[in-house]
Amino acid sequence: MKATGRAHPIQGLVKYHGLRDPARNVPYHDSISVCTAPSETRTTVAFGHDADTCLVDGDPVDDEGFDRVTTVLDAVRDRAGLTSGARVESVNTFASNVGLGASASAYAALAVAATAAAGLSLSRRELSALARQGATSAARSVPGGYAQLRARLPAHECVGERLDAPFTEEVRMVVGMVPAYKRTSRAHAETPASPFFDARLAAVHETLAEARDAIRGGDFARTFALAERDSLSLLATTMTGPDGWLYWRPETVRLYDLARRLRDEGLPVYFSSDTGATAYLNTTAPHAERVAEAVEALGLDSHVWRVGGPAERVDDHLF
Known part of the structure; x- marks a missing residue:
């Protein structure tokens, strides 16, 4: 068993x-x-x-x-x-x-x-x-x-x-590591009390429909531009809860600025963050190495990840 x-x-x-x-x-x-x-x-x-x-x-x-x-x-x-x-x-x-x-x-x-x-x-x-x-x-x-x-x-x-x-194979996610501990359950309790939560709730269904269409259509730029925008929307609601919880750090802001600067230079790069200070710079395979080098030039560790598959059973047990 x-x-x-x-x-x-x-x-x-x-x-x-x-x-x-x-x-x-x-x-x-x-x-x-x-x-x-x-x-x-x-x-x-x-x-x-x-x-x-x-x-x-x-x-x-x-x-x-x-x-x-x-x-x-x-x-x-x-x-x-x-x-x-x-x-x-x-x-x-x-x-x-x-x-x-x-x-x-x-x-x-x-x-x-x-x-x-x-x-x-x-x-x-x-x-x-x-x-x-x-x-x-x-x-x-x-x-x-x-x-x-x-x-x-x-x-x-x-x-x-x-x-x-249809664009799964070309996507790369460059992680900029900002090791600041967080607990997501705190955000779930805080966010609904934000004065902006109802506005986010009213807008998110259109965002979901746009993102779903972009993913199914293989539109990399549209998909990850929406993810960048949604990261800012999430931050606005989380940090305006009762305790004013701001989970970004100065390094997170630098990663956001880096994504915008690289995009201005013509690279397909979009920022995204969940609950935490660590962030993703989403790009495509030909540009992943350059983006990772730019992240490390900020003094941060980086990882280059791709799209992962489903959860599955494996045979190599831990005990």
């Missing part, structure tokens, strides 16, 4: 903050993201233990994370008729809690591993709904590639759906 799952984190393109059903992780509106590779989370689960335990990169997960892990495990146990505890171990090939979508890959990999370890065979939609119980964004990591989360009720209909994208 042991299995291992692997999933890629996500870059939000049209993002969400705020949950209209916090107990079930259902947001106020749809969202669109793209999985990033070769960054990945790998998770092994084994049932048959006295109690649940969870290690992430060799350390015990914090209390909030443990509660989210056991929520997923309990859903699997209920479905499989199991009563035993589970041993869970997970490793990331990238930094977590800095704005790189680690929660998405964490709970997508957990959903794949836990269901396989319990002897369950779930559809991709069912896996997406299960992963969402750990983190809303994990519902989009399950199908991989470009995916849209449908913020539907009842909750089992709130799942990630793959979007066809």
